[in-house]
Amino acid sequence: MELVERMLKGDRLALAKLITLVENRSPEISNIMARLYPHTGKAHVIGITGAPGVGKSSLVDKIIASLRKKDIKIGVIAVDPSSPFSGGALLGDRIRMQSHATDPGVFIRSMACRGHLGGLAFATQDTALLLDAFGYEIILIETVGVGQSEISIAQAADTTVLVTMPSTGDTIQVMKAGIMEIGDIFVVNKADQEGADKTVVELETMLMLGTQTRDWTPPIVKTIASNGEGIEELWDRIQGHKKFLSQDSRLKERHIAQIKGEIHNIIAEKLEKRIWDGLLNDARFAQLLEKIESRELDPYTAVEALWEALK
Ligand SMILES: Nc1nc2c(ncn2[C@@H]2O[C@H](COP(=O)(O)OP(=O)(O)O)[C@@H](O)[C@H]2O)c(=O)[nH]1
Ligand SMILES: [Mg+2]
Known part of the structure:
Protein backbone atom coordinates (compact mmCIF):
# COMPACT_ATOMS: atom_id res chain seq x y z
CA MET A 1 0.00 0.00 0.00
CA GLU A 2 1.44 3.25 -1.14
CA LEU A 3 -0.31 5.20 1.65
CA VAL A 4 1.41 3.09 4.29
CA GLU A 5 4.81 3.67 2.70
CA ARG A 6 4.22 7.42 2.65
CA MET A 7 3.00 7.37 6.23
CA LEU A 8 6.05 5.44 7.42
CA LYS A 9 8.23 8.12 5.79
CA GLY A 10 6.53 10.76 7.92
CA ASP A 11 3.70 12.03 5.72
CA ARG A 12 1.01 13.32 8.07
CA LEU A 13 -1.60 13.57 5.34
CA ALA A 14 -1.13 9.87 4.58
CA LEU A 15 -1.49 9.17 8.31
CA ALA A 16 -4.76 11.11 8.44
CA LYS A 17 -6.08 9.23 5.39
CA LEU A 18 -5.16 5.87 6.92
CA ILE A 19 -6.98 6.81 10.13
CA THR A 20 -10.09 7.56 8.09
CA LEU A 21 -9.79 4.13 6.45
CA VAL A 22 -9.57 2.29 9.78
CA GLU A 23 -12.37 4.43 11.21
CA ASN A 24 -14.60 3.34 8.35
CA ARG A 25 -13.55 -0.32 8.73
CA SER A 26 -12.26 -0.36 5.17
CA PRO A 27 -11.71 -3.81 3.62
CA GLU A 28 -8.09 -2.65 3.17
CA ILE A 29 -7.48 -2.92 6.93
CA SER A 30 -5.84 -6.32 6.90
CA ASN A 31 -3.41 -5.20 4.17
CA ILE A 32 -2.65 -2.02 6.06
CA MET A 33 -2.05 -3.84 9.34
CA ALA A 34 0.14 -6.50 7.76
CA ARG A 35 2.47 -3.78 6.46
CA LEU A 36 2.23 -1.66 9.58
CA TYR A 37 2.35 -4.05 12.48
CA PRO A 38 6.12 -4.70 12.50
CA HIS A 39 6.58 -0.96 13.13
CA THR A 40 4.30 -0.89 16.19
CA ASP A 248 9.13 -9.01 35.26
CA SER A 249 6.91 -9.69 32.27
CA ARG A 250 4.04 -7.38 33.20
CA LEU A 251 4.00 -5.30 30.04
CA LYS A 252 4.17 -8.42 27.93
CA GLU A 253 1.25 -9.91 29.88
CA ARG A 254 -0.76 -6.72 29.34
CA HIS A 255 0.01 -6.77 25.65
CA ILE A 256 -0.97 -10.42 25.34
CA ALA A 257 -4.29 -9.65 27.06
CA GLN A 258 -4.83 -6.70 24.69
CA ILE A 259 -4.04 -8.81 21.63
CA LYS A 260 -6.40 -11.50 22.88
CA GLY A 261 -9.16 -8.87 23.11
CA GLU A 262 -8.33 -7.64 19.62
CA ILE A 263 -8.50 -11.13 18.11
CA HIS A 264 -11.80 -11.69 19.88
CA ASN A 265 -13.19 -8.48 18.38
CA ILE A 266 -11.97 -9.29 14.87
CA ILE A 267 -13.43 -12.81 15.01
CA ALA A 268 -16.74 -11.50 16.34
CA GLU A 269 -16.90 -8.92 13.56
CA LYS A 270 -16.08 -11.44 10.83
CA LEU A 271 -18.47 -14.09 12.11
CA GLU A 272 -21.31 -11.66 12.55
CA LYS A 273 -20.82 -10.24 9.09
CA ARG A 274 -20.63 -13.63 7.42
CA ILE A 275 -23.70 -15.05 9.15
CA TRP A 276 -25.75 -11.90 8.90
CA ASP A 277 -24.97 -11.24 5.22
CA GLY A 278 -25.81 -14.86 4.49
CA LEU A 279 -29.17 -14.56 6.20
CA LEU A 280 -30.10 -11.31 4.50
CA ASN A 281 -29.47 -12.93 1.12
CA ASP A 282 -31.50 -16.02 1.95
CA ALA A 283 -35.18 -16.09 0.90
CA ARG A 284 -35.91 -18.59 3.68
CA PHE A 285 -34.89 -15.99 6.23
CA ALA A 286 -37.61 -13.67 4.97
CA GLN A 287 -40.12 -16.48 5.42
CA LEU A 288 -38.83 -17.06 8.94
CA LEU A 289 -39.41 -13.41 9.78
CA GLU A 290 -43.00 -13.73 8.57
CA LYS A 291 -43.53 -16.75 10.81
CA ILE A 292 -42.20 -14.87 13.81
CA GLU A 293 -44.37 -11.91 13.01
CA SER A 294 -47.47 -14.09 12.92
CA ARG A 295 -46.40 -15.65 16.26
CA GLU A 296 -45.99 -19.16 14.82
CA LEU A 297 -42.41 -18.99 16.00
CA ASP A 298 -40.37 -16.94 18.49
CA PRO A 299 -37.00 -15.31 17.73
CA TYR A 300 -35.06 -17.54 20.15
CA THR A 301 -36.33 -20.81 18.70
CA ALA A 302 -35.70 -19.40 15.23
CA VAL A 303 -32.06 -18.65 16.09
CA GLU A 304 -31.63 -22.11 17.63
CA ALA A 305 -32.87 -23.63 14.35
CA LEU A 306 -30.60 -21.37 12.29
CA TRP A 307 -27.67 -22.28 14.54
CA GLU A 308 -28.29 -25.99 14.03
CA ALA A 309 -28.43 -25.45 10.29
CA LEU A 310 -25.05 -23.68 10.39
CA LYS A 311 -23.24 -26.49 12.16
N1 LIG B 1 -11.80 25.36 38.30
C1 LIG B 1 -11.28 24.49 37.46
N2 LIG B 1 -11.88 24.27 36.27
C2 LIG B 1 -11.33 23.37 35.42
C3 LIG B 1 -10.16 22.65 35.76
N3 LIG B 1 -9.87 21.81 34.73
C4 LIG B 1 -10.83 22.00 33.80
N4 LIG B 1 -11.71 22.94 34.21
C5 LIG B 1 -12.90 23.41 33.47
O1 LIG B 1 -13.87 22.37 33.48
C6 LIG B 1 -14.62 22.35 32.26
C7 LIG B 1 -14.58 20.98 31.62
O2 LIG B 1 -13.25 20.70 31.21
P1 LIG B 1 -12.92 19.66 30.05
O3 LIG B 1 -11.43 19.59 29.98
O4 LIG B 1 -13.65 19.98 28.80
O5 LIG B 1 -13.52 18.32 30.66
P2 LIG B 1 -13.75 16.90 29.96
O6 LIG B 1 -15.18 16.83 29.54
O7 LIG B 1 -13.47 15.90 31.05
O8 LIG B 1 -12.81 16.79 28.82
C8 LIG B 1 -14.01 23.45 31.40
O9 LIG B 1 -14.81 24.60 31.51
C9 LIG B 1 -12.64 23.67 32.00
O10 LIG B 1 -12.18 24.97 31.80
C10 LIG B 1 -9.54 22.91 37.04
O11 LIG B 1 -8.52 22.32 37.41
N5 LIG B 1 -10.16 23.82 37.83
MG1 LIG C 1 -13.12 16.25 26.79
Whole structure:
Protein backbone atom coordinates (compact mmCIF):
# COMPACT_ATOMS: atom_id res chain seq x y z
CA MET A 1 0.00 0.00 0.00
CA GLU A 2 1.44 3.25 -1.14
CA LEU A 3 -0.31 5.20 1.65
CA VAL A 4 1.41 3.09 4.29
CA GLU A 5 4.81 3.67 2.70
CA ARG A 6 4.22 7.42 2.65
CA MET A 7 3.00 7.37 6.23
CA LEU A 8 6.05 5.44 7.42
CA LYS A 9 8.23 8.12 5.79
CA GLY A 10 6.53 10.76 7.92
CA ASP A 11 3.70 12.03 5.72
CA ARG A 12 1.01 13.32 8.07
CA LEU A 13 -1.60 13.57 5.34
CA ALA A 14 -1.13 9.87 4.58
CA LEU A 15 -1.49 9.17 8.31
CA ALA A 16 -4.76 11.11 8.44
CA LYS A 17 -6.08 9.23 5.39
CA LEU A 18 -5.16 5.87 6.92
CA ILE A 19 -6.98 6.81 10.13
CA THR A 20 -10.09 7.56 8.09
CA LEU A 21 -9.79 4.13 6.45
CA VAL A 22 -9.57 2.29 9.78
CA GLU A 23 -12.37 4.43 11.21
CA ASN A 24 -14.60 3.34 8.35
CA ARG A 25 -13.55 -0.32 8.73
CA SER A 26 -12.26 -0.36 5.17
CA PRO A 27 -11.71 -3.81 3.62
CA GLU A 28 -8.09 -2.65 3.17
CA ILE A 29 -7.48 -2.92 6.93
CA SER A 30 -5.84 -6.32 6.90
CA ASN A 31 -3.41 -5.20 4.17
CA ILE A 32 -2.65 -2.02 6.06
CA MET A 33 -2.05 -3.84 9.34
CA ALA A 34 0.14 -6.50 7.76
CA ARG A 35 2.47 -3.78 6.46
CA LEU A 36 2.23 -1.66 9.58
CA TYR A 37 2.35 -4.05 12.48
CA PRO A 38 6.12 -4.70 12.50
CA HIS A 39 6.58 -0.96 13.13
CA THR A 40 4.30 -0.89 16.19
CA GLY A 41 4.73 -1.84 19.84
CA LYS A 42 7.03 1.01 20.81
CA ALA A 43 4.63 3.67 22.09
CA HIS A 44 3.38 3.99 25.65
CA VAL A 45 -0.41 4.14 25.41
CA ILE A 46 -2.10 6.13 28.16
CA GLY A 47 -5.86 6.19 28.66
CA ILE A 48 -7.38 9.28 30.27
CA THR A 49 -10.89 8.41 31.34
CA GLY A 50 -13.61 9.91 33.53
CA ALA A 51 -17.06 11.46 33.52
CA PRO A 52 -17.84 14.39 31.20
CA GLY A 53 -16.67 17.74 32.54
CA VAL A 54 -14.07 16.54 35.06
CA GLY A 55 -11.32 18.16 32.99
CA LYS A 56 -9.87 15.36 30.85
CA SER A 57 -9.31 17.51 27.76
CA SER A 58 -7.80 20.29 29.84
CA LEU A 59 -5.40 17.77 31.41
CA VAL A 60 -4.50 16.34 28.01
CA ASP A 61 -3.77 19.86 26.78
CA LYS A 62 -1.39 20.51 29.68
CA ILE A 63 0.28 17.11 29.33
CA ILE A 64 0.91 17.84 25.63
CA ALA A 65 2.51 21.19 26.51
CA SER A 66 4.68 19.58 29.17
CA LEU A 67 5.85 16.73 26.92
CA ARG A 68 6.61 19.02 24.01
CA LYS A 69 8.98 20.96 26.28
CA LYS A 70 10.77 17.63 26.79
CA ASP A 71 10.71 17.13 23.01
CA ILE A 72 8.56 14.00 23.30
CA LYS A 73 6.32 13.31 20.29
CA ILE A 74 2.72 12.70 21.20
CA GLY A 75 -0.43 11.45 19.51
CA VAL A 76 -3.89 12.10 20.95
CA ILE A 77 -7.14 10.29 20.26
CA ALA A 78 -10.17 11.99 21.75
CA VAL A 79 -13.07 9.57 21.86
CA ASP A 80 -16.40 11.09 22.61
CA PRO A 81 -19.43 8.91 21.95
CA SER A 82 -21.74 11.67 23.11
CA SER A 83 -20.59 14.12 20.46
CA PRO A 84 -23.05 13.24 17.70
CA PHE A 85 -25.85 14.20 20.07
CA SER A 86 -24.43 17.18 21.92
CA GLY A 87 -22.18 18.48 19.18
CA GLY A 88 -20.46 20.73 21.69
CA ALA A 89 -17.87 18.57 23.39
CA LEU A 90 -15.89 17.83 20.27
CA LEU A 91 -15.71 21.46 19.26
CA GLY A 92 -14.61 22.42 22.77
CA ASP A 93 -11.82 19.84 22.66
CA ARG A 94 -10.65 21.10 19.28
CA ILE A 95 -10.50 24.69 20.43
CA ARG A 96 -8.70 23.76 23.63
CA MET A 97 -6.13 21.66 21.86
CA GLN A 98 -5.69 23.76 18.75
CA SER A 99 -2.72 25.62 20.21
CA HIS A 100 -0.79 22.46 19.28
CA ALA A 101 -2.29 22.20 15.80
CA THR A 102 0.74 23.53 13.95
CA ASP A 103 3.30 21.48 15.91
CA PRO A 104 4.47 18.44 13.87
CA GLY A 105 5.38 16.69 17.14
CA VAL A 106 1.69 16.48 18.03
CA PHE A 107 -1.17 14.74 16.23
CA ILE A 108 -4.71 15.12 17.52
CA ARG A 109 -7.66 13.16 16.21
CA SER A 110 -11.20 13.37 17.51
CA MET A 111 -13.45 10.40 17.03
CA ALA A 112 -17.15 10.36 17.41
CA CYS A 113 -19.43 7.37 17.52
CA ARG A 114 -19.84 5.83 14.09
CA GLY A 115 -22.57 3.26 14.14
CA HIS A 116 -22.21 0.97 17.10
CA LEU A 117 -19.78 1.45 19.98
CA GLY A 118 -17.90 -1.72 19.15
CA GLY A 119 -16.80 0.08 15.99
CA LEU A 120 -15.42 2.85 18.12
CA ALA A 121 -13.25 0.42 20.08
CA PHE A 122 -11.86 -0.92 16.80
CA ALA A 123 -11.20 2.53 15.39
CA THR A 124 -9.45 3.65 18.56
CA GLN A 125 -7.21 0.62 18.80
CA ASP A 126 -6.24 0.68 15.12
CA THR A 127 -5.63 4.43 15.19
CA ALA A 128 -3.33 3.94 18.18
CA LEU A 129 -1.38 1.40 16.11
CA LEU A 130 -1.10 3.89 13.24
CA LEU A 131 0.18 6.63 15.55
CA ASP A 132 2.61 4.17 17.10
CA ALA A 133 4.00 3.14 13.69
CA PHE A 134 4.26 6.80 12.69
CA GLY A 135 6.66 7.33 15.59
CA TYR A 136 4.64 8.97 18.34
CA GLU A 137 6.27 7.89 21.60
CA ILE A 138 3.28 8.68 23.78
CA ILE A 139 -0.32 8.09 22.76
CA LEU A 140 -3.07 9.61 24.88
CA ILE A 141 -6.60 8.28 24.52
CA GLU A 142 -9.27 10.46 26.11
CA THR A 143 -12.49 8.53 26.76
CA VAL A 144 -15.67 9.21 28.65
CA GLY A 145 -15.56 6.54 31.34
CA VAL A 146 -19.13 5.63 31.93
CA GLY A 147 -20.10 2.47 30.09
CA GLN A 148 -18.82 -0.96 29.24
CA SER A 149 -17.68 0.03 25.76
CA GLU A 150 -15.58 2.84 27.14
CA ILE A 151 -14.03 0.39 29.55
CA SER A 152 -13.04 -1.81 26.64
CA ILE A 153 -11.43 1.21 24.99
CA ALA A 154 -9.58 2.00 28.20
CA GLN A 155 -8.26 -1.55 28.31
CA ALA A 156 -6.32 -0.90 25.14
CA ALA A 157 -4.07 1.37 27.22
CA ASP A 158 -0.87 0.38 29.00
CA THR A 159 -1.58 2.89 31.74
CA THR A 160 -5.08 4.07 32.61
CA VAL A 161 -5.59 7.36 34.41
CA LEU A 162 -9.02 7.73 36.02
CA VAL A 163 -9.98 11.38 36.45
CA THR A 164 -12.51 12.68 38.92
CA MET A 165 -13.20 16.02 40.62
CA PRO A 166 -14.29 17.18 44.08
CA SER A 167 -17.76 16.95 45.55
CA THR A 168 -19.89 15.73 42.68
CA GLY A 169 -20.82 12.40 44.16
CA ASP A 170 -19.29 11.19 40.93
CA THR A 171 -16.58 9.24 42.77
CA ILE A 172 -19.21 6.88 44.08
CA GLN A 173 -20.72 6.60 40.64
CA VAL A 174 -17.36 5.71 39.15
CA MET A 175 -17.04 2.87 41.63
CA LYS A 176 -20.53 1.60 40.90
CA ALA A 177 -19.81 1.44 37.19
CA GLY A 178 -17.08 -1.02 38.11
CA ILE A 179 -14.27 0.92 36.57
CA MET A 180 -12.22 1.44 39.75
CA GLU A 181 -10.32 -1.75 38.91
CA ILE A 182 -9.01 -0.41 35.63
CA GLY A 183 -7.41 2.70 37.18
CA ASP A 184 -3.63 2.57 37.47
CA ILE A 185 -3.47 6.20 38.54
CA PHE A 186 -6.23 8.36 40.03
CA VAL A 187 -6.48 12.08 39.47
CA VAL A 188 -8.57 14.49 41.50
CA ASN A 189 -8.70 17.43 39.11
CA LYS A 190 -10.11 20.89 39.94
CA ALA A 191 -8.17 20.76 43.19
CA ASP A 192 -8.75 24.52 43.36
CA GLN A 193 -12.34 23.71 44.27
CA GLU A 194 -13.60 22.82 47.70
CA GLY A 195 -13.61 19.19 48.78
CA ALA A 196 -10.53 17.93 46.90
CA ASP A 197 -8.91 16.46 50.00
CA LYS A 198 -12.15 14.79 51.00
CA THR A 199 -12.36 13.18 47.56
CA VAL A 200 -8.77 11.95 47.90
CA VAL A 201 -9.65 10.30 51.21
CA GLU A 202 -12.77 8.72 49.68
CA LEU A 203 -10.69 7.30 46.85
CA GLU A 204 -8.03 6.02 49.25
CA THR A 205 -10.71 4.22 51.23
CA MET A 206 -12.21 2.63 48.13
CA LEU A 207 -8.81 1.57 46.87
CA MET A 208 -7.95 -0.03 50.20
CA LEU A 209 -11.16 -2.01 50.05
CA GLY A 210 -10.76 -3.11 46.51
CA THR A 211 -7.17 -3.75 45.63
CA GLN A 212 -5.70 -6.02 48.26
CA THR A 213 -4.68 -8.55 45.66
CA ARG A 214 -2.88 -6.03 43.46
CA ASP A 215 0.87 -5.68 43.47
CA TRP A 216 0.55 -2.07 42.30
CA THR A 217 -0.99 0.53 44.59
CA PRO A 218 -2.60 3.20 42.40
CA PRO A 219 -1.33 6.64 43.40
CA ILE A 220 -3.76 9.55 43.73
CA VAL A 221 -2.67 12.90 42.28
CA LYS A 222 -4.33 16.28 42.79
CA THR A 223 -4.25 18.55 39.74
CA ILE A 224 -5.51 21.92 38.58
CA ALA A 225 -5.65 21.48 34.83
CA SER A 226 -6.58 25.10 34.27
CA ASN A 227 -3.19 26.34 35.51
CA GLY A 228 -1.07 23.21 35.10
CA GLU A 229 -0.55 22.50 38.79
CA GLY A 230 0.17 18.83 39.51
CA ILE A 231 0.88 17.96 35.86
CA GLU A 232 4.55 17.21 36.50
CA GLU A 233 3.66 14.98 39.43
CA LEU A 234 1.08 13.20 37.28
CA TRP A 235 3.71 12.66 34.60
CA ASP A 236 6.15 11.27 37.20
CA ARG A 237 3.47 8.86 38.38
CA ILE A 238 2.80 7.74 34.81
CA GLN A 239 6.52 7.11 34.36
CA GLY A 240 6.50 5.21 37.64
CA HIS A 241 3.76 2.96 36.35
CA LYS A 242 5.62 2.42 33.10
CA LYS A 243 8.68 1.38 35.09
CA PHE A 244 6.53 -0.98 37.16
CA LEU A 245 5.19 -2.57 33.97
CA SER A 246 8.69 -3.06 32.62
CA GLN A 247 9.57 -5.26 35.59
CA ASP A 248 9.13 -9.01 35.26
CA SER A 249 6.91 -9.69 32.27
CA ARG A 250 4.04 -7.38 33.20
CA LEU A 251 4.00 -5.30 30.04
CA LYS A 252 4.17 -8.42 27.93
CA GLU A 253 1.25 -9.91 29.88
CA ARG A 254 -0.76 -6.72 29.34
CA HIS A 255 0.01 -6.77 25.65
CA ILE A 256 -0.97 -10.42 25.34
CA ALA A 257 -4.29 -9.65 27.06
CA GLN A 258 -4.83 -6.70 24.69
CA ILE A 259 -4.04 -8.81 21.63
CA LYS A 260 -6.40 -11.50 22.88
CA GLY A 261 -9.16 -8.87 23.11
CA GLU A 262 -8.33 -7.64 19.62
CA ILE A 263 -8.50 -11.13 18.11
CA HIS A 264 -11.80 -11.69 19.88
CA ASN A 265 -13.19 -8.48 18.38
CA ILE A 266 -11.97 -9.29 14.87
CA ILE A 267 -13.43 -12.81 15.01
CA ALA A 268 -16.74 -11.50 16.34
CA GLU A 269 -16.90 -8.92 13.56
CA LYS A 270 -16.08 -11.44 10.83
CA LEU A 271 -18.47 -14.09 12.11
CA GLU A 272 -21.31 -11.66 12.55
CA LYS A 273 -20.82 -10.24 9.09
CA ARG A 274 -20.63 -13.63 7.42
CA ILE A 275 -23.70 -15.05 9.15
CA TRP A 276 -25.75 -11.90 8.90
CA ASP A 277 -24.97 -11.24 5.22
CA GLY A 278 -25.81 -14.86 4.49
CA LEU A 279 -29.17 -14.56 6.20
CA LEU A 280 -30.10 -11.31 4.50
CA ASN A 281 -29.47 -12.93 1.12
CA ASP A 282 -31.50 -16.02 1.95
CA ALA A 283 -35.18 -16.09 0.90
CA ARG A 284 -35.91 -18.59 3.68
CA PHE A 285 -34.89 -15.99 6.23
CA ALA A 286 -37.61 -13.67 4.97
CA GLN A 287 -40.12 -16.48 5.42
CA LEU A 288 -38.83 -17.06 8.94
CA LEU A 289 -39.41 -13.41 9.78
CA GLU A 290 -43.00 -13.73 8.57
CA LYS A 291 -43.53 -16.75 10.81
CA ILE A 292 -42.20 -14.87 13.81
CA GLU A 293 -44.37 -11.91 13.01
CA SER A 294 -47.47 -14.09 12.92
CA ARG A 295 -46.40 -15.65 16.26
CA GLU A 296 -45.99 -19.16 14.82
CA LEU A 297 -42.41 -18.99 16.00
CA ASP A 298 -40.37 -16.94 18.49
CA PRO A 299 -37.00 -15.31 17.73
CA TYR A 300 -35.06 -17.54 20.15
CA THR A 301 -36.33 -20.81 18.70
CA ALA A 302 -35.70 -19.40 15.23
CA VAL A 303 -32.06 -18.65 16.09
CA GLU A 304 -31.63 -22.11 17.63
CA ALA A 305 -32.87 -23.63 14.35
CA LEU A 306 -30.60 -21.37 12.29
CA TRP A 307 -27.67 -22.28 14.54
CA GLU A 308 -28.29 -25.99 14.03
CA ALA A 309 -28.43 -25.45 10.29
CA LEU A 310 -25.05 -23.68 10.39
CA LYS A 311 -23.24 -26.49 12.16
N1 LIG B 1 -11.80 25.36 38.30
C1 LIG B 1 -11.28 24.49 37.46
N2 LIG B 1 -11.88 24.27 36.27
C2 LIG B 1 -11.33 23.37 35.42
C3 LIG B 1 -10.16 22.65 35.76
N3 LIG B 1 -9.87 21.81 34.73
C4 LIG B 1 -10.83 22.00 33.80
N4 LIG B 1 -11.71 22.94 34.21
C5 LIG B 1 -12.90 23.41 33.47
O1 LIG B 1 -13.87 22.37 33.48
C6 LIG B 1 -14.62 22.35 32.26
C7 LIG B 1 -14.58 20.98 31.62
O2 LIG B 1 -13.25 20.70 31.21
P1 LIG B 1 -12.92 19.66 30.05
O3 LIG B 1 -11.43 19.59 29.98
O4 LIG B 1 -13.65 19.98 28.80
O5 LIG B 1 -13.52 18.32 30.66
P2 LIG B 1 -13.75 16.90 29.96
O6 LIG B 1 -15.18 16.83 29.54
O7 LIG B 1 -13.47 15.90 31.05
O8 LIG B 1 -12.81 16.79 28.82
C8 LIG B 1 -14.01 23.45 31.40
O9 LIG B 1 -14.81 24.60 31.51
C9 LIG B 1 -12.64 23.67 32.00
O10 LIG B 1 -12.18 24.97 31.80
C10 LIG B 1 -9.54 22.91 37.04
O11 LIG B 1 -8.52 22.32 37.41
N5 LIG B 1 -10.16 23.82 37.83
MG1 LIG C 1 -13.12 16.25 26.79
